[in-house]
Amino acid sequence: MRKSIQIIVGLAGLSLVILVHELGHFVACKAFGVGTPVFSIGFGPALLQHKIGQTIFQIAALPLGGYVALSTTDLAAQPYLHQLIIMLAGIAFNFLFAFLVFLFLSARGRYEATTTIDSIVEHSPATKAGLHVGDTVLSLNGESVKDDPKKLLQIILDSPGKQLDMVVDRHGKTIEITITPTMDHPTLGTNSGWIGVLFGTKQIKPRSKKEVLHGGVKGIKENTQNIQQTLKKLFQEEGNSSGIVGPVGIITIAGKSLSYGVSFFFLMLAILSLNIGFFNLLPIPFFDGGQIVALTFIALFGPIPPMLSSVMSRFFLIMLIILVLFLTFKDVLKLKNKKINH
Numbered sequence: 329m330r331k332s333i334q335i336i337v338g339l340a341g342l343s344l345v346i347l348v349h350e351l352g353h354f355v356a357c358k359a360f361g362v363g364t365p366v367f368s369i370g371f372g373p374a375l376l377q378h379k380i381g382q383t384i385f386q387i388a389a390l391p392l393g394g395y396v397a398l399s400t401t402d403l404a405a406q407p408y409l410h411q412l413i414i415m416l417a418g419i420a421f422n423f424l425f426a427f428l429v430f431l432f433l434s435a436r437g438r439y440e441a442t443t444t445i446d447s448i449v450e451h452s453p454a455t456k457a458g459l460h461v462g463d464t465v466l467s468l469n470g471e472s473v474k475d476d477p478k479k480l481l482q483i484i485l486d487s488p489g490k491q492l493d494m495v496v497d498r499h500g501k502t503i504e505i506t507i508t509p510t511m512d513h514p515t516l517g518t519n520s521g522w523i524g525v526l527f528g529t530k531q532i533k534p535r536s537k538k539e540v541l542h543g544g545v546k547g548i549k550e551n552t553q554n555i556q557q558t559l560k561k562l563f564q565e566e567g568n569s570s571g572i573v574g575p576v577g578i579i580t581i582a583g584k585s586l587s588y589g590v591s592f593f594f595l596m597l598a599i600l601s602l603n604i605g606f607f608n609l610l611p612i613p614f615f616d617g618g619q620i621v622a623l624t625f626i627a628l629f630g631p632i633p634p635m636l637s638s639v640m641s642r643f644f645l646i647m648l649i650i651l652v653l654f655l656t657f658k659d660v661l662k663l664k665n666k667k668i669n670h
Contacts, residue, residue: 333583334580334583334584334586335579335583336583337582337583337586337593338578338579338580338581338582338583338584339391339579339583341579341582341583341585341593341596341597341600342391342578342579342582342600343369343370343391343394344597345422345425345597345600345601345604346369346393346394346604347369347394348421348422348425348601349394349418349419349421349422349601349604349605349608350367350368350369350394350395350396350418351418351421352417352418352419352420352421352422353396353398353414353415353417353418354367354383354396355417355421356413356414356417357396357398357402357414360406360410360413360414361402362398362399362402362403362406362414363382363398363399363401363402364382364383364396364397364398364399365382365383365384365397365399366383366384366386366395366396366397367383367384367385367386367396367397368385368386368387368388368394368395368396368397369386369387369388369391369394370387370388370389370390370391370393370394371388371389371390371393371394371395372388372389372390373388373389374386374387374388374389375387375388375389398414408623408624408627411623411627412620412623412624415616415619415620415623416616416620418605418608418616419605419608419609419616420605422601422602422604422605422608423548423601423602423605425597425598425601426547426548426551426598426599426601426602426605427544427545427547427548428544429547429594429595429597429598429601430543430544430545430546430547430548430598431540431541431543431544431547432594433543433547433591433594433595434535434539434540434541434542434543434544434546434547435535435540435543436591440477440529440530441477441478441481441527441528441529442464442477442527442528442529442530443464443465443466443473443474443475443476443477443480443527444462444463444464444465444527444528445459445460445461445462445463445464445465445525445526445527445528446461446525446526446527446528446529447461447525447526448460448461448524448525448526449524449525449584452510452522452523452524452525453507453508453509453510453522453523453524454507454523454524454525455524456507457494457505457506457507457508457523458505459496459505459507459523459525460498462498462499463496463497463498463503464496464497464498465480465494465495465496466495466496466497466502467494467495468480468483468484468492468493468494468495469483469492469493470493471483477527480527481527484509484521484522484523485513485520485521485522486521487509487521488509488510488511488512488513488519488520488521488522489508489509489510489511489521490508490509490521491506491507491508492506492507492508492509493505493506494506494507507523509521509522509523510522510523510524526589526592547598548602551598551599551602552602552606554599555602555603555606578600581596582596582597582600612644612648613640613641613644613645614644614645614648618644622637
């Protein structure tokens with residue numbers, strides 16, 4: 329039952345981020361008078377449909393994406409700048425959504441992290457090591473972290489697969505524990521350690537508007553750097569697809585994140601939204617970046633030869649299908665291995 333709820337939550341989260349992206353295209357199209365016959369969440373046969381104005385809004389059978397069908401005639405009649413704005417609008421909305429979430433979390437930031445464990449994921453390294461909710465981590469490998477939660481998290485992230493000597497305070501008693509972070513962080517990939525705990529927070533004074541804004545910008549900056557590192561690893565021989573997950577992985581991560589709380593769930597959606605925005609910038613057909621390249625080519629040199637366009641579309645469609653199948657296979661294998669290990 330819990331697994332089913334997690335899947336539903338994960339699908340809902342993914343659909344929300346897709347909705348944000350497609351809403352960007354939709355709003356830009358309406359602003360420039362470009363027709364939008366269909367606004368779809370998901371692909372395949374429509375399950376629910378409702379027509380508003382000239383647009384059919386629908387929920388389709390496969391909730392692993394979505395699209396806004398544009399009038400190609402209307403789009404072709406637009407000046408290049410308008411076309412560019414329409415293609416970039418979805419990405420811009422993804423960035424805006426992420427920024428608003430980071431801003432909201434920053435505004436709620438009347439709390440700061442502690443090193444006291446608030447919750448523990450079942451079958452995680454923390455469970456196996458014997459950690460309890462309420463334990464306060466005092467040190468890791470002899471380094472004091474009691475008043476430095478950032479240092480605590482960094483040591484864990486930097487220690488995938490490495491044994492750590494942890495000292496915790498449990499109801500006034502000092503207890504020594506040995507723990508080994510997994511090499512498979514749920515959101516940061518296989519090069520970041522994870523022990524399966526959520527640390528608590530403590531109340532601090534309210535933040536100023538400047539501090540709230542700074543928190544929102546900081547969230548965008550830090551997660552953009554993480555995405556850049558992931559993309560870099562993707563093209564490194566030793567990294568391969570480390571940190572890249574497919575639809576199954578995305579749904580699993582989004583679904584499980586709600587167990588940490590609504591704030592953490594929306595934090596994951598903000599990170600997912602940033603990822604979708606950046607990956608859509610890649611100059612690949614079927615991505616917004618590829619459409620921008622095609623529109624730019626047409627603006628500079630005229631129509632793309634139909635034969636070339638057809639060959640490129642088929643080639644990249646096959647590559648995209650192979651990539652999705654490969655990542656899905658990896659996600660399923662990862663979940664299967666976790667079940668076996670548990």
